[in-house]
Amino acid sequence: MRGIARNRIFLLVFTTLLLVTVILLSSLPGSPLHFLTSPISAVLEPVQKTLLGATDKVTGFFESLREGMRLREENRTLREENAELRSQIDQLAEAGRQYEALKEAFALKEQYAGYTIVGARVLTREIGQWFDVFRIDIGTADGFSVTETRSYAVVDAQSRLIGRVLSTDLVSGKVLPLIHEGFSVSAKVNTPDGALMRVRGTLDLKDQGLCLADQIPSGASLKPGDILVTSGVGGLFPAGIPIGTVISVRTADTGSERQAVIEPFAGFDQLTTVFVMKGETP
């Protein structure tokens, strides 16, 4: 009897030590341990996509019921607005032509010239603290491999910063969102001589969908309404990706250092598709 108990305790201690080792090893960027999940990811991926489709349909059905009632009322209002909008179309068409010309002038298309942008479907959502990354359906088979010195910026359809790829296995990758407390990125105020600072997620702001700017130089000008973009320092993220808007500037609890609360441009609640930026040079 005592032998069985001893064996159980040994098994438990052994398993615990093994798992602690796995945790430490898998927390290293580019750890080969992440490939252990590849076979299961490959099996799960089609199941998850089917499940996501079914969830979307069920959610869509109930939403369509609610929407139907609203639509009837809106339809009446829209008919009235329609006439007014028709007159604006001609003006907007002209504005659109001007926008295209300006876009070309500012070379927005060439801004990320050295990068390939690949679309990815969001497969899972976060499930709580420490299990708060989301999975996308691209991995090493698509040419994305995270190492200690290489990761990938993740943006939305409007090229606004979402986060970065944390790890990849054969068919899927995990994304650390911008508002996550473990995320940090070098940023600058989007002006010609804008000050450099760090933007990071915090536990208290994450729930509100906000993040924090700190390490702000003492003489730097920063005020609500300022727009922050990635600075490109460090080489992980290309310079100029829009991050968010400063909504308030405050003094840190721990001293005289200034901090700013940032409202990211990207929305994190209803993410279904994201885009991963892959530099052409390794």
Next chain:
Amino acid sequence: MTARAAFWRRILVYALYIAVCSLLQVTLPDSAALLGASPDLTLVLAVLCGYMFGTGDGLVIGLAAGFMRDLLAGRTLGLGMLLLMYAGIASSVLLHRFFRRNILFGLVLVAFFTAAYAAVLVLLTYLVPPLPDVVYPIGELLERARQALPGQVLANLAAALPLIFLLALLGPYRRSGRGDEPDGTIMGDSLWRVA
């Protein structure tokens, strides 16, 4: 049913429960949240399996459900396995002998382990800061956990109730006997030893 068939039945049923619970947990829309919290199905499954079917089942299901948790949403591999393995073991070893098995105490266990799990995560966040130069005060972390706990407990209890019946009636054992009891042994009020 032969021992071999019973073994494969256990494997298949557990695999199904683990796959469904973990996939549902990461797919459920926000509208399924209760007081801002979605049910932690993998934790509930590990706790209930340990409570209803014994230490061995709690350990194995905790490990497997934890692996799925790590795979689907974990920052690292292994943490979910470690936490859920201990939840599965502790729910059987620490409490079922005292409380005996019935639905009410199954729910008490789920509530207890939801709180214990939140406390462990607070401790982890304090001891292993997400960014090296950013340390969160333990008081702030506890306060955040305290605010989130009622919703999480309610959501987990709401998930536990149907799961208890499912595991009892459509579970891994034909008559929902536990793995660590010899055949014919009836303990507690044997609520889910339904013929």
